[in-house]
Amino acid sequence: MINNTSNEYIVTARKWRPLKFSDVIGQEHVTQTLQNSIKMNRHHHAYIFSGPRGVGKTTTARILARALNCEKSENAEPCNECDSCISILEGRSLDVIEIDGASNNSVDDVRKLRENSRFTPVGGKYKMYIIDEVHMLSTSAFNALLKTLEEPPAHLIFVFATTEVHKVPATILSRCQRFDFRRMSIDSIAKQIKFIAEKEQIAVDEDSLVSIARKADGSMRDGQSIFDQVVAFCGKDVTYTQMADALHLIDQDFFFQISDAVKEHDIRKMFLLSAEVNSKGYDLQECLGGLVEHFRNLLTSKIGMPDSFLESSPSFIKKYIQESQYFTKADLLRYLNLISTAEQALRYAAQPKTKFELTLVQLASLDSAVEITELLDEIKNIKQGKIPLTASASVQTPTKKVAEIKASEVSKPEPEKAETIAEKKTENKFKVIQQQELEAGWNCFLQKFATGENGFFTLTQPDIVAPTFFNGEIVLNVVNEFFADKLNNAKSHLHDLLLEHFGSEVGLKIIVNKDAISVNQRVDSSLQHSDSTITTQMQMDTKKENTSETSKQEIEKETDFENKHEIEKTIISLFNAKEIKK
Secondary structure, X not given: OOOOOOOOOOOHHXXXXXXXXXXXXXXXXXXXXXXXXXXXXXXXXXXXXXXXXXXXXXXXXXXXXXXXXXXXXXXXXXXXXXXXXXXXXXXXXXXXXXXXOOOOOOHHHHHHHHHHHOOOOOXXXXXXXXXXXXXXXXXXXXXXXXXXXXXXXXXXXXXXXXXXXXXXXXXXXXXXEEEEOOOOOHHHHXXXXXXXXXXXXXXXXXHHHHHHHHHHOOOHHHHHHHHHHHHXXXXXXXOHHHHHHHHOOOOHHHHHHHHHHXXXXXXXXXXXXXXXXXXXXXXXXXXXXXXXXXXXXXXXXXXXXXXXXXXXXXXXXXXXXXXXXXXXXXXXXXXXXXXXXXXXXXXXXOOHHHHHHHHHHHHHHOOOXXXXXXXXXXXXXXXXXXXXXXHHHHOOHHHHHHHHHHHHHOOOXXXXXXHHXXXXXXXXXXXXXXXHHHHHHHHHHHHHHOOHHHOOHHHHOOOOEEEEEEOOEEEEEEXXXXXXXXXXXXXXXXXXXXXXXXXXXXXXXXXXXXXXXXXXXXXXHHHHXXXXXXXXXXXXXXXXXXXXXXXXXXXXXXXXXXXXXXXXXXXXXXXXXXXXXX
16 A cells, blocks of 8 residues: 555555555466565566556566565565665656556667666666566567667666567567466455455445456456446445446346346346336447356356356355256356357347347247257156156146157047046056067957957958057058048047057057058969969068068168167157158
8 A cells, every 4th residue: 555645635546556565466476486586586687477457567567676676675575665665666766667668669769778778776786677568669679679688787677568468579578587467356356345445444335346346357457446436426335226326337136137037938028128228328238248147157056166156246146046946057058149149249230229129039038948868768758658648747848749749649539438448448558568569469459359340350451451560559551541541530449449458558550551561462463363382382482582671671770770869769769760761
């Protein structure tokens, strides 16, 4: 802290400028290295301090100058009391010269610097040149510095400070020790401002401290300047509401209103919130940036990260943890992607207000996402009877739709026969009957129900109907539309008979498929035009041909199945799905 003997007001950034290495916050990797080099007498002749604005580059350079020239230095820290330290603090030292690289960037300026650097220091051990924004020097000016940096006098030290180190020539960088200063964390800035406020006897609540620190964007100096502005508006008692008004910030609760509207799919509320943003004159780009941060905090809470990852005050951290339970990780990632895309598009939008409004409406219109693995597991449970189809109302929307589709595939009993069928259903009615069991029991089913008065004699005719069996399902391949329509008209009754015979639900599909019964037709034709010996031989040849062709098809089918994605395999296994080739 700078001592102020007069009543003159000094801004916080100057008044509370660090005076020792230990006072510099968040740059311990730099200050500790410099202190050790002073203790070991191994300091370098040229340093380059790079980093964002307001993080302590010039301040650290001045502390280094005082520490090197201090008459009563202890632990490589300046005493700030001797004549050398005081003269440097007051800016009247002839041994420490600060130069603005933006306004002294010509080759003539550097030549003057080189001539003056030959003279030995007046009151201290070293003469130091601190050049701020060194990247602003011209190419010829940099070239004029090279020789001096290559072979400097023993008493000369350079410190170059820059926010854009990539603009400094490599020939300069190679002759300097480089220190990269870090952006300040929100927690570090908030703690320092709280410390200053207590010393200044100013009351500031936690929410205001965090908001000021976030607004500072990693710069301690910016944070202290914002603090001065807030105090000028609020006085000695700073509250969050007043602070938000002073800085024209969007209230954190406003973002929670948006996420509530997203959760409730309330499009009308989104239009009202968009109108509020425009009526209060908030910056739309800043609003979307805050919304990205808001959903980022929800995602951080959702995955169980520590509270330190949430850039907010304790009261809002609790709220984030509670609200995150209403969203899935997939949903939050989709929201973040949508907002980030809109944030980029808003910069070039012809009508930014409409684009912003549309973004909010899209957020409220998105359906909830379901992990594909969860969806497949639930479908498996429905297929295996662990979850009845009637209980599908308890699952999320996408799964519910699948359950409804599956239910539609299984024919429902006719109303007038519902009671009779209900009596026949057993506790194992949702058990999936395996393919082999269906195939083995099919002939018995035909003998019992496909003769006489039941009227299903068509099922016994191989030249009209050829059944194909799957786990839990029978597909009837019919020769033409006429017979298919007749069977479809009686499908409900046929489904009831299958339930009665097999003791469990059996899926039934009726399709027109001439290829499936073409072999049977050829066999029947041969029976009509050949004697029994020739017929037997043809049957043997046909069987052999079919067996060979079937084996070939089975091998190809198995190979094709193994090459498919796991999700495709699951869908094929669950629904006996077939690929439709265009």
